[in-house]
Amino acid sequence: MRRQRICLLTLDFVGPIRNGGMGTAFLALAETLVAAGHEVTICYPSSYTENEPVTRWRRHYAKRGIDFVSLFLEGGEAELSLGAYHWLKTRDFDAIHFHEMRGIGYWITVAKRCGLAFARTRLVCQIHSPTFWHFAHSAQFITHSGELETDWMERRSAEGADLVTAPSRYILDVAAEMGWKLPSAQVMPNLLPSSFLGRAADPAPRPVEELVFFGRLEERKGLGLFCEAVTRLIRAGQAPARVTFLGKVGHMAGVHALAWIGAAAEAWPMPWTVVNDLDPHQAREYLAEPGRLAVIASRMENAPYVVLECLAAGLPLLAPDVGGIGELVAEADRARLLYPRNPASLAAALGRALTEGAAPGRAAITPEAAGRLWLDWHEALAPLTAPPVLSGQPLVSVCMAAFNRHGPLAHAIASIEAQDYPHLELILVDDASTDPAAQRFHAALAPRFAARGWTLLRNAENSWQGITRHRAAEAARGEFLLFMDDDNAAWPDEVSTFVTAARRSGADILTCQMQSFRGAGPPPRHRSARPIGWIPTGPNSALGVFRNGMGDANMFMRRTAWDRMGGFTLDRAYFEDWEFLQAAALAGLHIECLPEILYCYRIWEGAQTAAHDPDFLYRSYARAMRPALAALPEALRPALRLAVERELAGMQARREAYWQHAPHVTEAQGEVARLPPNSAEAMLAAARLALGQEHRATARLLAAQALRIAPGHPGALDLLSRIPEPPA
Incomplete structure (x- = not known):
C-alpha cells in the first residue's frame, strides 16, 4: 500500500461541532485512513465551536493519530475559503477532500484550474447538503444576496474538483437537476466512526x-x-x-x-x-x-x-x-x-x-465493506505529474487612463516598470489634464516611454474613462490587455500571474483580489496575506444582478474578448467594470477571479462626492442592471427591476454601500422629515431649525409661510413675534 498524505478540509467535524452529519462522515473517513497507515490532516478554517475550545480538540485528535489544525478564521464563506486556500497552498498533499457546503473548497479549485497551486494534488469534493436543496426541503426562502454567492461557490467548487463523491445516487441526481456540471462522480457510502x-x-x-x-x-x-x-x-x-x-x-x-x-x-x-x-x-x-x-x-x-x-x-x-x-x-x-x-x-x-x-x-453495505471500498478507491488514485512547462511570452498591453494625478501616477508607472514579466508595453492616455504640474509630468515621460517602446497619448478634451480606455486599447498591440487605474499600483508578479492563469485555464477575462490603502502617498511596501473588505469571487451572474461580485476595473483579458464585447460602454457614470463583467459572463465568456492579491487599490478620502447626487447614482445602478435586463424577455424585466430596486431601496434606507457617504440627517432634521411635507407644522419645524442655526431671516420667511398655510397658527405667530424684523 502506498502511504498518502491526505487533508480533509471541513467546516463540520465531530468535536467543535456536536453532531453534524458531514462532521461524522469526515471523522469516520479520517479514522479509516489513519488505521490503514495514511497521514491525515484535518483543516478546520473556522474558530467556531459548540462546546470546548478548538485547542482542546487538537490535543484530543493528536492522541488518535490525526493532525487537527484550526486556522481560527472568522467571516463569511468567501473569507473562510480564501484563508483555507492560502494555508493549503503552502502544504503538499496527495489529496484534499472537501464538502460542497458553504463552498469551502472554492478557491482551491480556482487555483488549480488557473495553474497557481495543487498541480500534484487530487481535489475531491464530497456532496452532502447543497444550500438550495436544503432550503427547498426546509420551506426556507432566499432572503439575501449572500445566499446567491454561497450557492454559486458550492456549485463551482464541485464542478472544479478533480473527482466528486456522494453518499447516495439520489444527491448526485439532485445536483444534476440543479444544473451542476460535475466531473467524474461516484457514490461512496458514508463511513461510521469506530x-x-x-x-x-x-x-x-x-x-x-x-x-x-x-x-x-x-x-x-x-x-x-x-x-x-x-x-x-x-x-x-x-x-x-x-x-x-x-x-x-x-x-x-x-x-x-x-x-x-x-x-x-x-x-x-x-x-x-x-x-x-x-x-x-x-x-x-x-x-x-x-x-x-x-x-x-x-x-x-x-x-x-x-x-x-x-x-x-x-x-x-x-x-x-x-x-x-x-x-x-x-x-x-x-x-x-x-x-x-x-x-x-x-x-x-x-x-x-x-x-x-x-x-x-x-x-x-456493512461498515467493514464500506471502509474497504474507500481504501481501495484511494489506492487506485495514481500519482499526478506536473503539467508541461508553458513556452513563449505573449505581449501584454497595460492600458492606463490618467487625469490630474501625477503623484499617484508616478507610483503606478513605477509598479509596471518593476514587473517580473518582461514582454509588456504601457499605453498611457492623458485625459486632457488641466493641472500644470500634471502636464509637465506627462511631458517629461516622453523620453522614458520612447526608450521602452511604450506609448504616450493625450486627449484633446476631457472625455471620461470609457472613451480614454478605448483609445488606449486601440493603440495596444498585445495579445492580452491589462486595464489599470492611474492611482493604483501593481505588485511585481501581477502580469506574470495573470498570463499563467489565462494560459492554464483558457480564461478570456481575469480579475483578482486587491489590497486597499488610503491617501495620496506611496503604496504599501508589504503585501497583505488576505484582502480586507471586498472579496470578489467570480462570474456569478445571479449575484451580479444585485452587486458586483466579479472584480474591479483592474482586469486582464484577451484582446479577442475586448473586441467581442466592444469594450466598456461610454456612460458618464459608475460601474463600467460591473456592467462589462456581467455582460461578458452572460455572453458565455470564460471569466476567472484569482484568490491572490495582485495590486493595491487607492481609496481617496471624500472621493465619493459624486455618489451624493441621486440622479448620478441611479444612472450608475441602472447601467449595471442593463446586461441582466437585456438577457430577459421583455415581460419579465419589470419583475427584475422590482427585485433589484427593492434591494437598493433597503440599502439606501440603511445607509449602506454608496449611501453611507450621503449627508447625515441630524435629529432636528429628522423631526422635520417626520411631519407631513406640505403642512404648516413642517414649515414651522423648518423655521425653528433655521433659527437654531442662527439663520433668522430664513426662519422668519418660513414661519410666515406656515402662517399663510394656516392663518392664525399660534406657533407661527409666536415664532414671528420672537424674531425681529430685519433692518430696512
Missing part, C-alpha cells in the same frame, strides 16, 4: 411501548408529520405508553418547537418529553432501552446518519422512503422499515409496531 459500531443485533421483533422521534425538532425533520401520525393513533385507540422527542429543539413555522409541540399534544392522553442534551453515543444508548422505537420522519434526506446509526447498532426503526434513505437499507428489509411519507402510512406503520413489535434492520 465509536458507532455495535454488536450483532437479535433479529427477533421487540415489543414497542415508547415512540421516539429521532431528529432535530423542526419541520424539515418531519415533526409535524410525526405528531399528526401520533394523533391518528390515539383516535384509533392505539395510544403508545409514552412519546419522546430526541434531538435539538428548533422551530416550527417560526414558532419555538417546544411551544408548538405543547399545542399539538394538548389532547394526548399519554406523557411526552423532550431529550435534547445527549451526544450521539448517549442517544444510541437511550434508544437501545427496551420498548423504544426510533422514528425518523424527515421531509427529505441524502444519507442520514440517524438511519446508519440505528442499522449499525441493531436498533429498531421506521424511516420514510424519501431521498437516499432507501439506498442505506438492505433491499430485503426496505418494505418493513420504510414507509410512504404521509400521516396515514406512518400511523399505520406505528400501529403495527405497537401491536406486533419491531425488529432491527440491516444496512445495504
Whole structure:
C-alpha cells in the first residue's frame, strides 16, 4: 500500500461541532485512513465551536493519530475559503477532500484550474447538503444576496474538483437537476466512526411501548408529520405508553418547537418529553432501552446518519422512503422499515409496531465493506505529474487612463516598470489634464516611454474613462490587455500571474483580489496575506444582478474578448467594470477571479462626492442592471427591476454601500422629515431649525409661510413675534 498524505478540509467535524452529519462522515473517513497507515490532516478554517475550545480538540485528535489544525478564521464563506486556500497552498498533499457546503473548497479549485497551486494534488469534493436543496426541503426562502454567492461557490467548487463523491445516487441526481456540471462522480457510502459500531443485533421483533422521534425538532425533520401520525393513533385507540422527542429543539413555522409541540399534544392522553442534551453515543444508548422505537420522519434526506446509526447498532426503526434513505437499507428489509411519507402510512406503520413489535434492520453495505471500498478507491488514485512547462511570452498591453494625478501616477508607472514579466508595453492616455504640474509630468515621460517602446497619448478634451480606455486599447498591440487605474499600483508578479492563469485555464477575462490603502502617498511596501473588505469571487451572474461580485476595473483579458464585447460602454457614470463583467459572463465568456492579491487599490478620502447626487447614482445602478435586463424577455424585466430596486431601496434606507457617504440627517432634521411635507407644522419645524442655526431671516420667511398655510397658527405667530424684523 502506498502511504498518502491526505487533508480533509471541513467546516463540520465531530468535536467543535456536536453532531453534524458531514462532521461524522469526515471523522469516520479520517479514522479509516489513519488505521490503514495514511497521514491525515484535518483543516478546520473556522474558530467556531459548540462546546470546548478548538485547542482542546487538537490535543484530543493528536492522541488518535490525526493532525487537527484550526486556522481560527472568522467571516463569511468567501473569507473562510480564501484563508483555507492560502494555508493549503503552502502544504503538499496527495489529496484534499472537501464538502460542497458553504463552498469551502472554492478557491482551491480556482487555483488549480488557473495553474497557481495543487498541480500534484487530487481535489475531491464530497456532496452532502447543497444550500438550495436544503432550503427547498426546509420551506426556507432566499432572503439575501449572500445566499446567491454561497450557492454559486458550492456549485463551482464541485464542478472544479478533480473527482466528486456522494453518499447516495439520489444527491448526485439532485445536483444534476440543479444544473451542476460535475466531473467524474461516484457514490461512496458514508463511513461510521469506530465509536458507532455495535454488536450483532437479535433479529427477533421487540415489543414497542415508547415512540421516539429521532431528529432535530423542526419541520424539515418531519415533526409535524410525526405528531399528526401520533394523533391518528390515539383516535384509533392505539395510544403508545409514552412519546419522546430526541434531538435539538428548533422551530416550527417560526414558532419555538417546544411551544408548538405543547399545542399539538394538548389532547394526548399519554406523557411526552423532550431529550435534547445527549451526544450521539448517549442517544444510541437511550434508544437501545427496551420498548423504544426510533422514528425518523424527515421531509427529505441524502444519507442520514440517524438511519446508519440505528442499522449499525441493531436498533429498531421506521424511516420514510424519501431521498437516499432507501439506498442505506438492505433491499430485503426496505418494505418493513420504510414507509410512504404521509400521516396515514406512518400511523399505520406505528400501529403495527405497537401491536406486533419491531425488529432491527440491516444496512445495504456493512461498515467493514464500506471502509474497504474507500481504501481501495484511494489506492487506485495514481500519482499526478506536473503539467508541461508553458513556452513563449505573449505581449501584454497595460492600458492606463490618467487625469490630474501625477503623484499617484508616478507610483503606478513605477509598479509596471518593476514587473517580473518582461514582454509588456504601457499605453498611457492623458485625459486632457488641466493641472500644470500634471502636464509637465506627462511631458517629461516622453523620453522614458520612447526608450521602452511604450506609448504616450493625450486627449484633446476631457472625455471620461470609457472613451480614454478605448483609445488606449486601440493603440495596444498585445495579445492580452491589462486595464489599470492611474492611482493604483501593481505588485511585481501581477502580469506574470495573470498570463499563467489565462494560459492554464483558457480564461478570456481575469480579475483578482486587491489590497486597499488610503491617501495620496506611496503604496504599501508589504503585501497583505488576505484582502480586507471586498472579496470578489467570480462570474456569478445571479449575484451580479444585485452587486458586483466579479472584480474591479483592474482586469486582464484577451484582446479577442475586448473586441467581442466592444469594450466598456461610454456612460458618464459608475460601474463600467460591473456592467462589462456581467455582460461578458452572460455572453458565455470564460471569466476567472484569482484568490491572490495582485495590486493595491487607492481609496481617496471624500472621493465619493459624486455618489451624493441621486440622479448620478441611479444612472450608475441602472447601467449595471442593463446586461441582466437585456438577457430577459421583455415581460419579465419589470419583475427584475422590482427585485433589484427593492434591494437598493433597503440599502439606501440603511445607509449602506454608496449611501453611507450621503449627508447625515441630524435629529432636528429628522423631526422635520417626520411631519407631513406640505403642512404648516413642517414649515414651522423648518423655521425653528433655521433659527437654531442662527439663520433668522430664513426662519422668519418660513414661519410666515406656515402662517399663510394656516392663518392664525399660534406657533407661527409666536415664532414671528420672537424674531425681529430685519433692518430696512
